[in-house]
Amino acid sequence: MKRSPKHRAWTTAPRPKTILRTLALAAGLIIFYPLSPDRQVSAQNSQRIVAIVNDEIISGFDLSSRLDLVILSSQLPKTPQVRKRISSQVLRRLIDDKLRLQEARRLKITVGEAEFDAAVRSIEKNNRMKSGGMIELLKRNNIDRIAFSTQIEATIAWQKIIRRQVRGRVNISDETIDDAISRMKDNKGKPEYLISEIFIPFETGKPVDQTKKLAERLYQQIAEGANFDALARTFSQSATAAAGGNLGWIRKDQLDPELSEVVVKMKRGSVSKPIHGPDGFYVLVLRNQRISEGLPQPNIIVDLQQVFLALPKGAPKEIAASQMELARTVANSAESCRDMEKLGKELGATRSGKLNGIKLSNLPPNIRATVADLKVGESSEPIKTGGGIVVLMTCGRKGDLADAQVRTQVEFMLLEQRAKLIARRLLRDLRRAAFVDIRQ
Numbered sequence: 001m002k003r004s005p006k007h008r009a010w011t012t013a014p015r016p017k018t019i020l021r022t023l024a025l026a027a028g029l030i031i032f033y034p035l036s037p038d039r040q041v042s043a044q045n046s047q048r049i050v051a052i053v054n055d056e057i058i059s060g061f062d063l064s065s066r067l068d069l070v071i072l073s074s075q076l077p078k079t080p081q082v083r084k085r086i087s088s089q090v091l092r093r094l095i096d097d098k099l100r101l102q103e104a105r106r107l108k109i110t111v112g113e114a115e116f117d118a119a120v121r122s123i124e125k126n127n128r129m130k131s132g133g134m135i136e137l138l139k140r141n142n143i144d145r146i147a148f149s150t151q152i153e154a155t156i157a158w159q160k161i162i163r164r165q166v167r168g169r170v171n172i173s174d175e176t177i178d179d180a181i182s183r184m185k186d187n188k189g190k191p192e193y194l195i196s197e198i199f200i201p202f203e204t205g206k207p208v209d210q211t212k213k214l215a216e217r218l219y220q221q222i223a224e225g226a227n228f229d230a231l232a233r234t235f236s237q238s239a240t241a242a243a244g245g246n247l248g249w250i251r252k253d254q255l256d257p258e259l260s261e262v263v264v265k266m267k268r269g270s271v272s273k274p275i276h277g278p279d280g281f282y283v284l285v286l287r288n289q290r291i292s293e294g295l296p297q298p299n300i301i302v303d304l305q306q307v308f309l310a311l312p313k314g315a316p317k318e319i320a321a322s323q324m325e326l327a328r329t330v331a332n333s334a335e336s337c338r339d340m341e342k343l344g345k346e347l348g349a350t351r352s353g354k355l356n357g358i359k360l361s362n363l364p365p366n367i368r369a370t371v372a373d374l375k376v377g378e379s380s381e382p383i384k385t386g387g388g389i390v391v392l393m394t395c396g397r398k399g400d401l402a403d404a405q406v407r408t409q410v411e412f413m414l415l416e417q418r419a420k421l422i423a424r425r426l427l428r429d430l431r432r433a434a435f436v437d438i439r440q
Contacts, residue, residue, distance in 0.1 A: 065147035188294030215274035327382035
């Protein structure tokens with residue numbers, strides 16, 4: 001793949017004359033100062049071929065450099081045992097990156113300087129680094145920049161390949177969007193789960209137990225403190241790998257039964273043991289859980305007027321019933337925000353008043369659900385809250401999405417889902433068509 005000037009800055013190589021001088025000097029050193037046996041072994045390991053992917057080689061140095069990068073990003077112990085344990089998985093990812101870059105060259109897809117810079121800045125931002133922090137980190141840990149650069153380049157190129165495939169092959173019909181909107185409306189109020197995944201697929205000709213052992217090793221590494229997102233980027237064979245395995249918010253009916261059965265029993269922040277799915281093994285982490293709000297929620301900002309009637313904790317049932325009846329009277333009699341303000345003053349409800357510029361998403365779930373459906377000038381039913389009962393009226397509202405905007409968001413979501421399927425199928429096809437000779 002053609003590299004931009006910036007890429008060359010990351011992977012600077014000596015000029016031809018310098019190379020000749022270096023080789024000559026190296027030859028002299030070999031004659032007069034033979035390498036120690038350990039260093040000879042190390043040099044031989046770096047130069048040996050560990051795999052051939054079509055007509056390109058992966059050297060021992062390539063593998064060693066990627067292992068260094070994986071161990072650093074995944075926060076794994078820097079031990080020979082760990083390197084040996086993850087070596088085959090890391091080589092598998094190196095092979096896939098070769099296939100991705102080869103496909104990009106075939107399609108004449110290049111990675112520009114601006115794209116490369118943006119990816120590096122994103123990594124630095126996500127890791128709270130200053131600009132240039134990634135270069136410093138690699139240098140400090142003696143990690144070859146080419147290993148990092150190649151991985152970033154392969155990821156960006158693959159994303160561009162998939163986007164081209166989606167544009168050329170996928171058409172989301174109006175009927176498909178209508179069906180998706182209908183399902184979202186029907187699922188309002190149902191649980192949703194924020195999940196990340198590591199997916200290890202079954203491979204033709206390889207025993208299922210071998211795939212399971214790899215998934216179990218990854219689970220063990222996570223249990224010992226390894227970074228889930230980094231392991232997902234390195235080892236997961238799902239299209240979500242580039243995003244650290246993030247599946248986003250999903251419902252249990254969107255998962256295979258084997259997975260949903262486990263997810264509904266998980267606690268927030270917990271990691272599942274490897275799950276035998278229909279196409280491979282999955283390791284899942286439950287990031288969060290919520291109740292579905294149906295259609296995509298815009299950034300709605302509301303102005304509210306409230307009447308708050310105090311109700312001390314443990315108040316007698318008669319007083320609680322009386323206050324609830326009074327709250328119903330307020331809700332039924334107020335026809336405007338000015339009426340609500342007046343009633344609050346007449347009742348001496350000191351915590352009543354205006355709430356302007358409130359983000360709907362920042363309200364407590366029970367209040368948000370009520371306010372979301374209120375029209376301007378419409379009062380709510382009485383709502384029990386901590387320390388009392390509140391009646392709300394919407395005085396102003398902005399940020400609602402138009403019908404067309406909702407449809408655009410749903411279409412984009414459906415395109416992302418199709419892109420994940422295309423990515424998985426395309427990588428599978430590239431693997432099947434490739435000549436891969438592993439010599440490790």
